[in-house]
Structures are given as C-alpha cells and as structure tokens.
Amino acid sequence: MADLNEKDIRVFVDAVTHYFLQLTREAPRIRGAYLETRGKRPPDMEYTGAIALSGAFRGRVYVTAPRALLRHLLVATNEPDQSHMAILDLIGEMANTLAGNARRHFGPQLEISIPMTSSGDDIRLPPDGGARPYIVSVEWKNYAASVVVDVQRSGDHTSTAPARPQQAGLANVSFGKA
Amino acid sequence: MIRMMIVDDAQSIRNRICRLAADPRLPELDIVGSARNGATAVRIFRDTRPQLVTMDLTMPEMDGVECTAELCAIDPAVAILVVSALTDKFTAIRALENGARGFLEKPFTDDELVCALIEVMK
Numbered sequence: 001m002a003d004l005n006e007k008d009i010r011v012f013v014d015a016v017t018h019y020f021l022q023l024t025r026e027a028p029r030i031r032g033a034y035l036e037t038r039g040k041r042p043p044d045m046e047y048t049g050a051i052a053l054s055g056a057f058r059g060r061v062y063v064t065a066p067r068a069l070l071r072h073l074l075v076a077t078n079e080p081d082q083s084h085m086a087i088l089d090l091i092g093e094m095a096n097t098l099a100g101n102a103r104r105h106f107g108p109q110l111e112i113s114i115p116m117t118s119s120g121d122d123i124r125l126p127p128d129g130g131a132r133p134y135i136v137s138v139e140w141k142n143y144a145a146s147v148v149v150d151v152q153r154s155g156d157h158t159s160t161a162p163a164r165p166q167q168a169g170l171a172n173v174s175f176g177k178a
Numbered sequence: 179m180i181r182m183m184i185v186d187d188a189q190s191i192r193n194r195i196c197r198l199a200a201d202p203r204l205p206e207l208d209i210v211g212s213a214r215n216g217a218t219a220v221r222i223f224r225d226t227r228p229q230l231v232t233m234d235l236t237m238p239e240m241d242g243v244e245c246t247a248e249l250c251a252i253d254p255a256v257a258i259l260v261v262s263a264l265t266d267k268f269t270a271i272r273a274l275e276n277g278a279r280g281f282l283e284k285p286f287t288d289d290e291l292v293c294a295l296i297e298v299m300k
Contacts, residue, residue, distance in 0.1 A: 022285035077194050086190060093188040096236060097284045100263025108268040114187060114238050 004151055008105070009033050009134050012061070012149050015101040019094065020140055024076040028140035036133045036148075045145060047087055047119050049095035052126030055111035059129020059151035061099045063091060069143035084119070092117040098147060180205055180299070181226060184212040185219040185245065186234035186261065191284075195232050195261070201292045205299070216240025220248050227253065230299060233278065235262040235269065243269075243276050250277030259298045261286065 013033055020028045047070055050062035070087045073094075079086065092115030099112045118124040133150035184195045192212045199207040207230065211222035217239045223231070231249060235242035246258050260273045263284040270281045280298040282290060 019285050022287055074190070077190070078197060079190055079193055081189075081193065089189045093190055096188070097263040100236065100284065101265050103264050103266040103269065106266075108264075108266050112236060112264075114236060 003131050004134070004149065004153070009136070009149060011102050011105040012098060012134075012147055013136055015098045016063075016136060016138055016147050018101070019097055023073060024140075026140070028138045028145075031137040031139050031144075033134055033136045036135050043146075044121070044123050047091045048117065048123050048125070049088075049091035049093070050116045050118075050125050051095045051099040052113035052116070053099065053110060053129070053151055054113070056109035056154060057106065057111075057129075057151050058127075058154045059131075059133075060126040060148075061095060061102070061151065062125060062148050063095045063098065063145065064123075064148070065091060065094075065145035066143055069140060069145055072141060072143070088117040088119060091115075179208045180230055181210045181228040182207045182230040182232075183210060183219065183222060183226065183228035184232050185214075185216070185237070185242065186212075186232070187214045187237045188234070189214075191234070191261070195291065198288055198291050199295075201288075203292055204295055214238075216242060216245030216248070219245050220252075223249050223252060223256075229256060230295070231256060231258045232295075233258050233260050233262075233273075235260060235264050235273065243273055246273060246278050247276040257298045259294055261291070261294075 013030055017027050045064045045066045048062055048064045050060055053059050070090050071082045074082050074090060096115045103110050116124055129150045129152045131152045133148050136147040138145045184192050186192050196209055210226040210228050213219035213222055215237045233242045233246055249256055258278045259280045259282060260278045261282045265283050273281055280294055282294040
C-alpha cells in the first residue's frame with residue numbers, strides 16, 4: 001500500500017475549486033488540507049455524498065456540506081427544485097464530479113462508483129481506504145464544507161498525467177496534522 | 179424542430195440541461211425523453227428516435243459508453259454529446275470510438291454546454 005502524496009491531494013483541492021468556479025463563478029476559500037486526527041472524523045454537515053474507489057486504488061471520497069450551501073448552489077444553477085431529494089441529488093453529483101475529475105491525474109485505473117448519499121445523523125459511507133484520510137476544508141459564501149479523501153493505492157501505479165494547473169483564487173494549502 | 183433526449187443519473191443535471199436547451203442560440207429543441215440510466219435510455223430511444231442526445235457515463239444498470247454504442251447501432255446518424263466528470267483521455271477516446279460526437283467535462287458552465295450542443299449538431 002502506498003499513501004497519496006501532496007500532489008495527489010492537490011488534485012482534489014483543484015477539483016473542488018474548479019467545481020465552484022464553474023457553477024457559480026466564485027471560487028471557494030480553501031482553508032486547509034490536513035491529515036485527519038486519528039479516530040476523529042470531520043463534522044458531518046447535514047448532507048453527505050460519497051464515492052467508492054476501486055481498481056488500482058481503494059477507499060472513498062466524500063463531500064459533506066450544510067443544506068444552506070447546497071440550496072445556494074441550486075439557486076446558482078437556476079434550479080427551482082430545492083427539496084430534500086434535490087439536495088441529496090446535488091451532493092451526490094458533486095462527489096461524483098470531484099472523483100471523476102481526479103481521473104485526469106490518476107488515470108482510468110481509478111474506478112469510481114455511482115454516488116451514495118445520506119443526510120442527518122444517518123451517514124452512509126463506503127468502506128474506508130485503511131489509511132488516515134486527508135480533509136480539504138472549504139469555505140464558500142461563509143458556508144463551511146469538507147471534502148474527505150480517504151484513498152490508498154492498492155498496487156504499483158504511477159500517475160499518467162500532470163495535475164490540473166492551480167486555479168485562480170486558490171488559497172495556500174498546508175499539509176500536516178490538524 | 180430537433181428531437182433531444184437527456185441521459186444522466188443526476189436529476190439536477192437533467193433539469194439544468196433541459197433548461198439550457200431553450201437557449202436562443204440553439205435551434206428549437208424538443209425534449210422527447212430523459213433517462214437516469216443507459217437501459218432506460220435505449221428503450222426511450224427506440225420509441226422516440228431523438229436526433230440529439232446528451233449522455234452521462236457513470237450510471238447504474240448500463241453505463242454511458244455501452245449506451246452510446248447501442249444508440250449508434252440503432253441509428254448511426256444520432257448526434258451524441260457525452261457530458262461526464264470522467265476527465266481522463268482514455269475515457270474520452272473510448273466514448274468517441276463508440277460513436278459519440280463530442281465530449282464535455284463536468285462541471286460545465288451554461289455557455290460551454292450551449293457551444294458543445296451547437297458543435298455536435300453541425
């Protein structure tokens with residue numbers, strides 16, 4: 001097993017920045033990307049969308065965000081349906097997009113599932129990757145959200161493409177223990 | 179009027195593409211169906227024969243590449259725009275080799291979708 005490195009994590013930081021920029025023309029503030037404190041998950045923020053990873057990797061990527069942020073994103077795309085189901089659908093699509101975009105860097109050996117979504121205290125997640133996950137802490141319009149990257153390489157693998165160039169508005173990212 | 183079908187497992191994406199299909203830069207589009215997986219898309223396609231399709235790739239039951247190949251086998255003239263978050267070159271090439279005319283990455287802006295639809299209809 002091999003842990004992801006800083007360049008690998010940068011891929012997810014850039015993906016979430018790109019996501020907000022494309023949908024809203026307003027980049028989020030990346031407050032940090034850090035290793036999770038052992039045994040302490042980030043706070044669940046009402047809605048969670050998760051993707052299971054397989055192939056040359058194992059683990060999961062998930063996004064957890066508050067209802068207000070997700071409703072705001074729906075408004076930004078002129079979506080009139082802001083129901084519970086529409087919000088679940090959106091957070092699943094967000095997780096799918098972030099994981100899918102990571103294949104630019106990791107290649108097709110990163111196989112991704114369809115999204116698993118949940119809300120409230122009943123958080124449903126795919127199996128973990130077995131290593132300490134990275135947490136990308138995101139702030140957008142004063143709302144906080146987290147992207148959790150819980151992935152390990154499951155065999156010999158080298159990246160097939162360079163990471164996406166740093167996006168405009170991306171804050172400095174620190175790597176280390178929270 | 180051009181008949182169009184939207185295939186994506188995310189309701190938010192299906193709704194957004196449906197709204198953007200009314201953009202005045204596009205020819206008049208008639209949304210004849212939408213589907214959340216490839217198997218349903220094939221059934222709707224046989225019944226409604228859309229000329230233009232937007233196609234997600236990661237879907238339950240039948241993925242978008244397999245669905246693209248099936249739709250092109252039924253009607254080789256169909257214009258299929260793949261709209262997917264899978265941004266690696268291998269996936270894009272595989273979709274194009276199976277009959278897609280264009281590939282648009284998610285997340286997309288409104289303008290990017292409209293321009294991509296115009297391109298695949300040429």
